[in-house]
Amino acid sequence: MSQDTPDELESDKEIERLIDEVMSSSINNDSKLTDEQYRRKMQRRKEIQDRRIAQAVPEKGLIIVHTGNGKGKTTAALGMVMRSLGHGYKVAIVQFIKGAWEPSEKRVFSDWEDQIEFHAMGEGFTWETQDRDRDLEKAQAAWEKSLEYIRNPDFHLVLLDEINIALKMAYLQIEEVLAGLAEKPPHKHVILTGRGAPAALIERADLVTEMTLIKHPFRDQGVKAQPGIEF
Template sequence: MDKNEKHKIKAQKQKQKVDANVAKAQIERGIMLVITGKGKGKSTAGFGTVCRAVGHGYKAAVVQFIKGKWDCGERDLLEQHGVPFAVMGTGFTWETQNRETDIAAAENVWQQAKKFLADPDIHLVLLDEMTYMLGYDYLNKDEVLSAIANRPENQSVVVTGRGAITELKDMADTVSEIKDVKHAFREGIKARKGVDW
């Protein structure tokens, strides 16, 4: 048997497996995705999902925890396409160095997040860097998990950030962990506009 014939047989077996899985997946509902880990690209993956939804004509909303008021290429683009944003606006916790201020800011933006999570017209909600809010006990864990669990049936949610708590991962339909293998910043290369932010 030559190489081409072996390849064809292998591809046919793979196709049978994929087709069987596609036939089995018949449930129609929104899903919850958690993108966590120490590697770069969690928010980028979340925003890519928002772009995909908007590209298909769906309504999406974004809540940015941790982020500051500096330029955000994704926000600049997506707001032009009608995507509403709620931004915590305090920056990283090591910059504020004030737990009470951070908690108040997190609670304030969470109020808007709850409205997005209750709106059946919103197809996708991105909770960017939400994992920190739960890991640092800035928000009530039970309230957050309940709001996500009780969202409209066809609404999907993407949660990003390092150190996702077990309860968040357990309730998710899909969990991806991004591994840190190498990062330009550790080599002294400055974060680049349009690539890193």
């Protein structure tokens, strides 16, 4: 991997400084600017942003982690799946915990059956299966299936749904998952979802989002999971 030159590093620092400078005033302060002052400020911001874009790497396959106790990890990942399908890319989804019920998203994706492979390989939540050996077996099978798609250059995006739970429960070892991710072709994106993502995975990832639980209808109101929202 090439190292940044001193000039490039200095340029990055200058861009960060300019962004801080431009963004230091609050929205309330912006409302007090004259039209001309506001125009000049936004013009300066655009110049800075254009410089950042010009320095950006054109393309890179990303390792993306969605974790945290809040809702929306899989939902956000499925949004990326939809975008990829819209661009005509091939996508693979492997679900590690889910599988005891038919995911509604699988029915939707049947319209893209020539672009997508969908495998729900779990048997439900661990407190429902109550069989650790069986859970281990299913997680290992899901990981082997995942590796097929991670290694396959024809697939642009691979979603490993709830794999973080499998790691947290020690159904998979982080070392084997990191080794598998290292085998992906340079252009491929891999999304790993689930709460409790291990620190080593977060360190390896290019993009990490933590969903924060603020309110939840089940916890706060006793509202059960509903079709179209949770499943």
